Amino acid sequence: MAGDAANDPANGAASHAASDDDRFRRGWAKLQEVDGAAAERVMTALQDIAPDLGRYIVEFAYGDVYAHPGLDNRTREIVTVSALAAMGNAQPQLKIHIHAALNVGCTRPEIVEIMMQMAVYAGFPAALNGMFAAKDVFAERDAAGKTN
Amino acid sequence: MAGDAANDPANGAASHAASDDDRFRRGWAKLQEVDGAAAERVMTALQDIAPDLGRYIVEFAYGDVYAHPGLDNRTREIVTVSALAAMGNAQPQLKIHIHAALNVGCTRPEIVEIMMQMAVYAGFPAALNGMFAAKDVFAERDAAGKTN
Amino acid sequence: MAGDAANDPANGAASHAASDDDRFRRGWAKLQEVDGAAAERVMTALQDIAPDLGRYIVEFAYGDVYAHPGLDNRTREIVTVSALAAMGNAQPQLKIHIHAALNVGCTRPEIVEIMMQMAVYAGFPAALNGMFAAKDVFAERDAAGKTN
Amino acid sequence: MAGDAANDPANGAASHAASDDDRFRRGWAKLQEVDGAAAERVMTALQDIAPDLGRYIVEFAYGDVYAHPGLDNRTREIVTVSALAAMGNAQPQLKIHIHAALNVGCTRPEIVEIMMQMAVYAGFPAALNGMFAAKDVFAERDAAGKTN
Amino acid sequence: MAGDAANDPANGAASHAASDDDRFRRGWAKLQEVDGAAAERVMTALQDIAPDLGRYIVEFAYGDVYAHPGLDNRTREIVTVSALAAMGNAQPQLKIHIHAALNVGCTRPEIVEIMMQMAVYAGFPAALNGMFAAKDVFAERDAAGKTN
Amino acid sequence: MAGDAANDPANGAASHAASDDDRFRRGWAKLQEVDGAAAERVMTALQDIAPDLGRYIVEFAYGDVYAHPGLDNRTREIVTVSALAAMGNAQPQLKIHIHAALNVGCTRPEIVEIMMQMAVYAGFPAALNGMFAAKDVFAERDAAGKTN
Incomplete structure (x- = not known):
């Protein structure tokens, strides 16, 4: 992911309160572990239609569920x-x-x-x-x- | 299908000849490893309506697929x-x-x-x-x- | 849709005019052929909540589709x-x-x-x-x- | 099914008698309201293989169900x-x-x-x-x- | 929901950081709007096996998605x-x-x-x-x- | 499982002993009856990734099930x-x-x-x-x- 903030899907979480930021960062890190390139393509594709769906993928699917202890x-x-x-x-x-x-x-x-x-x-x-x-x-x- | 043995899918079976008895015994043993009691209940329930479906579960599902090398x-x-x-x-x-x-x-x-x-x-x-x-x-x- | 009658899908109905009563009677007869008792139970169960769904089953599912020529x-x-x-x-x-x-x-x-x-x-x-x-x-x- | 007319599902059709032409016209009008162009493409695509399926879409899906009172x-x-x-x-x-x-x-x-x-x-x-x-x-x- | 804190599913969120609490409260309020009694039954049923799944229902399904603006x-x-x-x-x-x-x-x-x-x-x-x-x-x- | 042979599901295989070669040949013949060309395309496509899946299609799907008596x-x-x-x-x-x-x-x-x-x-x-x-x-x- 480039340093170009305006195009950076990770900025989608910018206005969310502190622990949503935590969830987003934890989810984004998890996504980088499993398939960073595909994740960025999906996030980018959602950016102009449903950025919150992209955010939920990072926060919920990866930040909550994939990052949950109990399974590698x-x-x-x-x-x-x-x-x-x-x-x-x-x-x-x-x-x-x-x-x-x-x-x-x-x-x-x-x-x-x-x-x-x-x-x-x-x-x-x-x-x-x-x-x-x-x-x-x-x-x-x-x-x-x-x-x- | 041409006579070209190297490209002939029918050759796929060449090294696999085994009797159905072998497959059934292998499948039954595998079933005992994973859940013998449930397997016997299902087999018994099928006995008077479709014993061959029970046999396929043992031979194919457990004797072929579960017993296939590659996953524990x-x-x-x-x-x-x-x-x-x-x-x-x-x-x-x-x-x-x-x-x-x-x-x-x-x-x-x-x-x-x-x-x-x-x-x-x-x-x-x-x-x-x-x-x-x-x-x-x-x-x-x-x-x-x-x-x- | 152009005025070209030969290509006009709306003409598809031209030779099919029949009353809903005809379709209902044909469907009900078909239902009696295949499973009259079950059909009556379903119709009765729908009578106080959605009688039109029961009617559609008779008219469309049995009167149109099951009664259509081409399969016994x-x-x-x-x-x-x-x-x-x-x-x-x-x-x-x-x-x-x-x-x-x-x-x-x-x-x-x-x-x-x-x-x-x-x-x-x-x-x-x-x-x-x-x-x-x-x-x-x-x-x-x-x-x-x-x-x- | 007894002769008790009040409980006889077959009576469900009594007040509905309408010709298939009526249903087709009502369905076609409904289709024009929601998506006339797509409907015509589908009907045209079905014309040479299954015109009756196209007719059922108009008569049943749109003429009966979509045109049913109760939802806009x-x-x-x-x-x-x-x-x-x-x-x-x-x-x-x-x-x-x-x-x-x-x-x-x-x-x-x-x-x-x-x-x-x-x-x-x-x-x-x-x-x-x-x-x-x-x-x-x-x-x-x-x-x-x-x-x- | 009774005042008995030990049995209160809403306590499941207690150890989560501030904005997860916000999401939980927003989701719980939304659940009360739509079907509080059923929600409490599901949360209680999950309490001893998977309380985090209950928490995700409140935080994500209701706190994020149902509470999202755009549909009533x-x-x-x-x-x-x-x-x-x-x-x-x-x-x-x-x-x-x-x-x-x-x-x-x-x-x-x-x-x-x-x-x-x-x-x-x-x-x-x-x-x-x-x-x-x-x-x-x-x-x-x-x-x-x-x-x- | 008791020693009562008549009730022993494991006996189901007793009269079925046949080599996998027999099953493969029977399945391959059945495949030729229904669609030999498509079958060969699928088998060829599987050859370099999962030849055993191709073999199971022939042996089980066609050699066992399609070749089973009872339906043409x-x-x-x-x-x-x-x-x-x-x-x-x-x-x-x-x-x-x-x-x-x-x-x-x-x-x-x-x-x-x-x-x-x-x-x-x-x-x-x-x-x-x-x-x-x-x-x-x-x-x-x-x-x-x-x-x-």
Whole structure:
């Protein structure tokens, strides 16, 4: 995120009282741990239509829930990838969280196993569509020179 | 499909020949690891209407997928609990797999965290209904004298 | 919309003029063919809260769609049972339509096969919940002395 | 069902006799109020494959349900946008109904609020995918010189 | 809510910094506007298993989203009832929000219209299951002497 | 599980022992009956990421379930098309199975009727999205010179 304050989504929280700032900073730090680049793209896309939705993602989803003690980042991303693949109606978010899972320590073979397990609980179409999302993500990471 | 063996998907089975008896025994053993009692109840309930569906659960769901290398039992149950809680339309199976997750090493606070994370990805009703399923399971285990 | 009658979708109705009474009578007759008793229970339950919803079920669902040429009753009930079992969130209607399917010529083993096929496309929980709905329906029919 | 006319659901149609032409004209007029251009595109697309489905949209969805007394057009479109955004598997229809909602008196900020509320009940992915659908619709309307 | 501090879910926020307290108070006040009794039951049920989920409902769902400017309580409840009825897998929450909608100015006939509209977008089973939930709620309110 | 062999679910496998090679060959033959070309494309796409998922499709979905006695290919494809159209989140698989249904004896007008029936049980958006998938498939088959 550049130093250009006017374009910086993190400024969206500027006028909120002290502990909302704490939640925003904690959430933003958590987002940087799991997938900073994707988070910034989503925040930027929301900036002109619903900046408060972006703020809630940072404060609530990451500042409250992801930062809650009790599960490490890797397990949280396994939970998220499993939920999104099973629901089958949120492909953009599924791809973002496959990236995030790999960023925080999951391996590609583990992602493949999660998708195979979808065949049992959500059916083969969910497994296949999840697997092809994973295949796209793996190709994006290969193109970016990432080895996991 | 051409005669080019290297590109022939039908070759995928070449190194896997095993009898259905092997798959059933492997699946049944896996089921005993995760939740033998619930499995027997389901199998018994299917016996007079669709015994082959019970057989597929053992052979395919447990003998093929759960027994596949690449994820341990605990992670597989986290995947299953997350998928079922997100889908929100399979409460009996969700409760069985909360039991199974606890049987293979998940803790009650981890189950609670998984349900809280549902609020972010599947909405608060999914989180609440998953949490109340967990509460029922915890009470059943308390009544049975189980400490986890 | 131009004055070109041949391309004017509004002309689609030209050859269909029929009174709502005709549609209601046709739908009611169709309902009697597939499951008159269940239909009357639903209509009666709606009578004091939303009689027009009951009327739409008769006129539209049965008078228009079920009575449309192109599929026989048995195939229509196979379509309905498959859809409801896959969706997994409409158990009361699923049971009504398992009854209806059996009333119009499906056999119990065919219903069992449909539920087994759900394991492939909607997952084993959908298959199991559909199968147990079928088991309940079969027991109700046994108790009523019905042999199919 | 007894001969007691007062309790006979079949009597529900007695005061409703109207020709299908009446229903089609009423539905078509209603469609013109909410989104005539989109309706014509859908009807035209159905003309060569399933004209009766197009007819049912006009007669039943708009001629019966939308034209039913009890809710104004604006509230009906809020209901529809909320339902489609929550289901998350009908993006083309969601965009059509965001247009329709704006056509009948909803404001853009109200659409944004509806999508934010999805985060609570259907999860953040549903909120985000709904919001991006709204963003596309707003851009289409800007390009068409529409100010709301 | 009684004066017994030890059992008072509102105390759950006690150790949170100032503006989380603000959010909690704002959310709690909003909850009292829409359905205080149901909210207290849910908070109490969560108290021994996941008090933070209860806190997030108050702070985020009601303190952030419901209290956000841009839609009045009545419209927000129409949005929620429509979403939950369409999803079809959250009946306990659907009933709570039918109560809430009636508490903040919706009429019973408006709830009935919303459910009828579900037939068009989510299918007749969703409409019927929503309507029967409404029928239960209306009976509960009759029994409690409520006239709307 | 008692030693009573007659009640022992584990006995369910006794008469089914067959090698995985047998299941794969039976499944592959079944796939050739319904849609060999699409099956090969899917298997090839899985080859470098999850060949075992491809193998399970052949062995379990086709070798076990589709090859199970009790329903003919045409009825099985009607079940699958109905399930996928109702779920609404598996468009690639829906199109593959519309092709398959036509390959094994369904007619185009029958596919159109199935989609129209979705309007009743899953809502008009599911009916429309299924119908447009069918329209695409029909155009692909016209382009390939297929007359059904």
